Structure formats: C-alpha cells, structure tokens
Amino acid sequence: DGGITQSPKYLFRKEGQNVTLSCEQNLNHDAMYWYRQDPGQGLRLIYYSQIVNDFQKGDIAEGYSVSREKKESFPLTVTSAQKNPTAFYLCASKFAATGTDTQYFGPGTRLTVL
Amino acid sequence: GQSLEQPSEVTAVEGAIVQINCTYQTSGFYGLSWYQQHDGGAPTFLSYNALDGLEETGRFSSFLSRSDSYGYLLLQELQMKDSASYFCACRTGGFKTIFGAGTRLFVKA
Numbered sequence: 001d002g003g004i005t006q007s008p009k010y011l012f013r014k015e016g017q018n019v020t021l022s023c024e025q026n027l028n029h030d031a032m033y034w035y036r037q038d039p040g041q042g043l044r045l046i047y048y049s050q051i052v053n054d055f056q057k058g059d060i061a062e063g064y065s066v067s068r069e070k071k072e073s074f075p076l077t078v079t080s081a082q083k084n085p086t087a088f089y090l091c092a093s094k095f096a097a098t099g100t101d102t103q104y105f106g107p108g109t110r111l112t113v114l
Numbered sequence: 115g116q117s118l119e120q121p122s123e124v125t126a127v128e129g130a131i132v133q134i135n136c137t138y139q140t141s142g143f144y145g146l147s148w149y150q151q152h153d154g155g156a157p158t159f160l161s162y163n164a165l166d167g168l169e170e171t172g173r174f175s176s177f178l179s180r181s182d183s184y185g186y187l188l189l190q191e192l193q194m195k196d197s198a199s200y201f202c203a204c205r206t207g208g209f210k211t212i213f214g215a216g217t218r219l220f221v222k223a
Contacts, residue, residue: 031209035213040218042216043157043201044213045210045213048210050209056209056210058210096209100147101162103157104159105158106156
C-alpha cells in the first residue's frame with residue numbers, strides 16, 4: 001500500500017531533550033512538509049523540502065531541524081531550543097510537477113514534553 | 115503579513131447546504147485548496163481552484179474569485195459524518211502552502 005507513515009503515534013519526552021520524529025513516504029513524491037498543529041488551530045509550516053538534500057524554513061522553523069538524505073524520508077528533530085514543543089506534528093508530501101496542490105498527510109505524531 | 119480568514123464555527127442541519135468562506139491576503143497566489151480533518155485525524159484533500167469559478171466534486175463544490183481574494187467551500191446534502199474541521203490553504207509560490215485556522219462544522223440531526 002502506498003502512503004505516508006509517521007512514527008511513533010504518541011511520544012513523550014522530558015524537557016531539555018532533543019527528539020526526532022520519523023516521516024516516510026512510498027508515493028514517489030518529490031516535495032515533503034512538516035506542519036505543527038496546536039489544539040483548535042490550523043497548520044503552521046515548519047520546514048519543507050522540494051528535492052533531496054535541499055530544504056527551506058517555513059514560518060515557525062526556530063527550534064527545529066530537518067534532513068532530506070533520501071527522497072522517501074524527511075525526519076524532523078525537535079530540539080531543546082523549541083520553547084513550547086508539545087503539539088500535534090503532521091508530515092505531508094506531494095508531486096512537484098502538478099496542476100494542483102494536493103498534499104497527502106501522514107497520521108501525525110502527538111508529542112508531549114513533560 | 116500573509117493570512118487566510120475563515121469563520122471559526124458553522125452549525126447546520128443534516129440534509130441542508132452550508133457554505134464556508136475564506137478570504138486570503140498573500141504575497142503570491144497560485145491556488146486555493148480545501149482540506150477536511152476529523153478530530154484526531156490527518157487532513158485529507160477535498161479540492162483545488164487555480165482559476166476563477168466553481169469546481170464540483172460530488173456533494174462538495176469549491177469556488178474562487180482571484181479578483182476578490184475570496185473562495186468558498188459548499189457542502190450539499192449534509193451528513194453527520196461531515197462534522198469536522200475544514201481548512202482553506204493557499205499555495206503562495208513554488209512549494210510553499212499556508213493554511214487558515216480552520217472552520218469547525220457541526221451537523222445536527
């Protein structure tokens with residue numbers, strides 16, 4: 001089955017620890033995205049990548065880092081510099097050359113920092 | 115700054131028609147998308163408008179007016195399962211997309 005997987009679904013960490021969220025897709029999509037969603041709010045763009053070994057900051061990149069070493073994978077690290085990391089994190093991907101903006105989302109990771 | 119405005123909540127009766135509006139202010143504009151998200155779930159794509167006019171997909175339709183920086187999502191023959199949050203999103207350039215805060219739709223029996 002093609003799709004996007006994120007793991008784990010729930011993640012708990014102590015304050016001050018870095019944590020890496022996984023995102024893998026087998027849709028052969030070129031572009032990948034990370035969004036953050038807080039309760040009752042919309043999606044805010046953290047980072048996005050158009051192609052392997054290249055990525056751009058979104059609107060709230062401070063305290064986060066990413067890598068794109070493979071087309072299928074776009075892991076997100078939440079560092080200790082992120083002041084309020086508890087949130088729902090969503091990964092998405094899409095084809096680059098398309099007449100639409102259809103993004104396919106993974107199931108999300110709910111991160112709680114204690 | 116860039117922003118998308120949509121109502122925070124809408125309530126409608128099962129079987130009725132509801133319209134969710136979205137106005138946007140962005141530095142670049144390539145198109146307007148709509149996504150549905152049920153509680154605890156991931157957003158799923160509903161529609162995309164790059165040009166002015168109406169796009170219809172089953173019970174859902176989406177409209178765009180680029181001159182007015184305005185669009186809407188129209189849901190017909192509402193069902194209880196349509197209770198969810200609906201987000202408009204602008205493709206502002208290249209690969210960047212920004213989302214509105216979402217409209218929570220409550221469908222009553």
